[in-house]
Amino acid sequence: xxxxxxLGPSTIMFPYPTVLVGTMINGKPNFMTASWVGIAxxxxxxxxxxxxxxxxxxxxxxxxxxxxxxxxxxKLAKLTxxxxxxxxxxxxxxxxxxxxxxxxxxxxxxxxxxxxLECKVIHTIEVGSHTVFIGEIMETHANEDCLTNGKPDIKxxxxxxxxxxxxxxxxxxxxxxxxxxxxxxx
Amino acid sequence: xxxxxxLGPSTIMFPYPTVLVGTMINGKPNFMTASWVGIAxxxxxxxxxxxxxxxxxxxxxxxxxxxxxxxxxxKLAKLTxxxxxxxxxxxxxxxxxxxxxxxxxxxxxxxxxxxxLECKVIHTIEVGSHTVFIGEIMETHANEDCLTNGKPDIKxxxxxxxxxxxxxxxxxxxxxxxxxxxxxxx
Numbered sequence: 001x002x003x004x005x006x007l008g009p010s011t012i013m014f015p016y017p018t019v020l021v022g023t024m025i026n027g028k029p030n031f032m033t034a035s036w037v038g039i040a041x042x043x044x045x046x047x048x049x050x051x052x053x054x055x056x057x058x059x060x061x062x063x064x065x066x067x068x069x070x071x072x073x074x075k076l077a078k079l080t081x082x083x084x085x086x087x088x089x090x091x092x093x094x095x096x097x098x099x100x101x102x103x104x105x106x107x108x109x110x111x112x113x114x115x116x117l118e119c120k121v122i123h124t125i126e127v128g129s130h131t132v133f134i135g136e137i138m139e140t141h142a143n144e145d146c147l148t149n150g151k152p153d154i155k156x157x158x159x160x161x162x163x164x165x166x167x168x169x170x171x172x173x174x175x176x177x178x179x180x181x182x183x184x185x186x
Numbered sequence: 187x188x189x190x191x192x193l194g195p196s197t198i199m200f201p202y203p204t205v206l207v208g209t210m211i212n213g214k215p216n217f218m219t220a221s222w223v224g225i226a227x228x229x230x231x232x233x234x235x236x237x238x239x240x241x242x243x244x245x246x247x248x249x250x251x252x253x254x255x256x257x258x259x260x261k262l263a264k265l266t267x268x269x270x271x272x273x274x275x276x277x278x279x280x281x282x283x284x285x286x287x288x289x290x291x292x293x294x295x296x297x298x299x300x301x302x303l304e305c306k307v308i309h310t311i312e313v314g315s316h317t318v319f320i321g322e323i324m325e326t327h328a329n330e331d332c333l334t335n336g337k338p339d340i341k342x343x344x345x346x347x348x349x350x351x352x353x354x355x356x357x358x359x360x361x362x363x364x365x366x367x368x369x370x371x372x
Contacts, residue, residue: 003329003331015340040234078363117199132227143190152350154356164338168365
């Protein structure tokens with residue numbers, strides 16, 4: 001016997017990341033907050049994001065077959081929350097951030113976000129209420145001051161965790177140990 | 187002009203979750219550490235995980251068309267790291283954890299992990315080096331002592347973040363603010 005409670009089929013998972021998905025819609029940049037993202041492949045580098053067809057961003061991803069994933073830091077939590085509450089249909093989000101473009105030209109990215117991935121759609125999977133877009137990551141843009149020895153440093157990036165259940169945003173906490181080391185037999 | 191550095195196409199993202207993927211292989215339960223997971227849909231509830239065909243776990247997922255996602259807490263960091271370093275081909279992982287089974291019978295889950303998702307494969311996408319399996323979440327098992335008012339509480343669950351770049355495991359940190367509230371116009 002164990003101490004488990006069954007909560008039924010659910011989307012409960014920890015931790016969720018918190019990102020801003022960027023697309024061009026009707027010629028204007030737009031950003032939607034999302035937590036349902038995950039890396040999908042290393043060669044080619046790819047990332048998946050689940051989006052409801054009802055969302056304004058869905059239109060932009062389908063039309064352009066491209067999107068950006070922008071990783072906000074904790075200072076951007078309020079603006080990030082704004083982009084999750086309000087649709088670009090009724091709210092112009094072009095003035096919220098400094099926007100830049102990279103290799104793909106039509107993929108808006110957020111300068112204030114320490115990390116930005118430019119993605120081209122390579123798979124579209126209609127799962128049910130959500131469609132999963134798998135995007136090949138064509139370029140990675142990082143703030144120089146968030147690198148340590150040329151590599152992105154999670155403490156400097158200061159990403160946002162979204163906690164389902166309690167519905168709180170959290171910072172990343174203390175180190176537990178080194179990966180590929182603390183579990184080694186050696 | 188902005189202060190961005192281009193790191194090339196990459197799988198850099200923050201935060202990565204850290205989970206243990208459970209499958210039956212040759213009649214024995216096995217667990218593989220993974221960070222490349224993401225929620226894929228709400229109706230039906232679904233989660234995606236990217237697995238290389240070379241991995242032992244791949245065989246189990248393909249044969250059974252099912253898997254579990256187990257969310258370890260920070261106390262399980264060493265065992266979690268072990269399951270990421272060593273393959274079940276050469277290392278019997280059946281004695282590492284207390285194992286239980288739920289609705290699907292052939293999907294092993296870890297009692298010590300505060301959250302467990304039982305999944306049935308509904309989509310298989312060959313992306314490149316990795317195959318993405320989208321699993322319908324058939325049941326959610328949670329430790330009773332990790333709930334607050336019946337909902338999973340991230341502080342009690344104490345999940346592990348994996349930081350690519352610095353290759354460190356981290357705990358979840360302090361609260362930044364309430365989602366769907368701090369960005370509200372009201």
